Amino acid sequence: VTRIVCHQLAPVIGELDRNCDTIVASVTAAVTSGADVVVLPELATSGYVFESLDEARSLAIGPDHDVFARVATALAGTSAVAVFGFCEQGQGDVVHNSAAVVAADGVQVVYRKTHLWDTEKRFFSPGVSLPPVVDTAVGRIGVLVCYDLEFPEMTRHLALHGAELIVVPTNWPAGPRPAGERPVETIIAMAAARTNRVVIACCDRTGTERGQEWTAGTTIVDYEGWIAATCDADGIATAELDLVPTRDKRISTRNDLLGDRRTDLY
């Protein structure tokens, strides 16, 4: 089984050093508790509610920033991986809303969010590539960032490319919902997990930032679409799930979720 841990942190806008310390401490604690996959929120290094493009640029880092080396060190001697969002310095003045998959031997992949939400379009350049599936010692992992999840093309793409686990660093802005209902993003994750037979781990954030409140809806969904874990009082969601069954898409004697697609029609 794979032990998946999401830590629903509260990044602080503008506090790059402090946020990096928080990330390293969180990964260290999760690995000590036996985590195989640690998921942290979107833009965990920088915070989210930028006031200007200049502010976003001032917080942007590259994969050479020491937070990645420090996270790799925290993972040393294990096969665990950590995934977290960061504000990435791209080519020239361009900034991306990115997520990195890090293992003990360093950054495995950086994915740049391809679907930007609202004011993100003021600050970030969207990625120009679909997310890869990273073959790690603890499973084949695909990464999406927040609003990406709301495009079923994205989850389908990752399932078709062999993802067993989709991890989703997010900052879900708080919104209204009917009493007793889960956040709609969770419902979308459940449907995507079920229709693709993959595990999905969404790590949201908490705290209030420049007046913006968050859903704090961290959820791990199993490959049948049911809730495997939500946060405990410390903001940590933990699930131990066997990823191997996700490789077999059969859901009845005669049905296969990917094989039943009508590729002659769409």
Place this chain on the structure above:
Amino acid sequence: VTRIVCHQLAPVIGELDRNCDTIVASVTAAVTSGADVVVLPELATSGYVFESLDEARSLAIGPDHDVFARVATALAGTSAVAVFGFCEQGQGDVVHNSAAVVAADGVQVVYRKTHLWDTEKRFFSPGVSLPPVVDTAVGRIGVLVCYDLEFPEMTRHLALHGAELIVVPTNWPAGPRPAGERPVETIIAMAAARTNRVVIACCDRTGTERGQEWTAGTTIVDYEGWIAATCDADGIATAELDLVPTRDKRISTRNDLLGDRRTDLY
């Protein structure tokens, strides 16, 4: 607003005449109650649990069968439409799991289910065309049948072709689910409604047929993905929903659910 009525009938296997009478009576009652769109279950004419291909053939009908004319008569003088599933006699000995959209002036369209579930593959030939969107006096309607709904390509296709309302005649076989959870098909409908900003009306069936039990999960979902109606004690779900907002896919100042798709990447 459009008044949508789903009637969760219990078709009886093999009883074609009786089932047709039930359909006509149901449509008549719904229209009398002010329905604009009446949705009935999958295979409402024939029942579902066939013992043989011969049995399916013996219950198969074409659009010239008088149930369609009788339903049209029931709709006379109104702009309402009725959608129900039927076992269709195709070319030669071929049988399809189909659904018809009927208005006062007759059958508007027949859609043949393109994704067959389990033993259906023994009896039915899958459709060779994606469902059309039917421009009716009460809204632009797309039709899916049961398992079709579990392919996000299908709901996306209908949204891209202008569907405001997706109607889904279904026979959902009863399956296990965690306590307190909705049927997973309902969760898939909620996610599809939200990610495409369309209304989705799923009409399931009830009754036990040759030992098969049904979910009896009829649900109407609004275009934000929330539950608008489930069945009352008589097995009738009714929702009055404005379909016009489904034409506008903007969900923030800078976001449009269809416009944000990365058609350069997928």
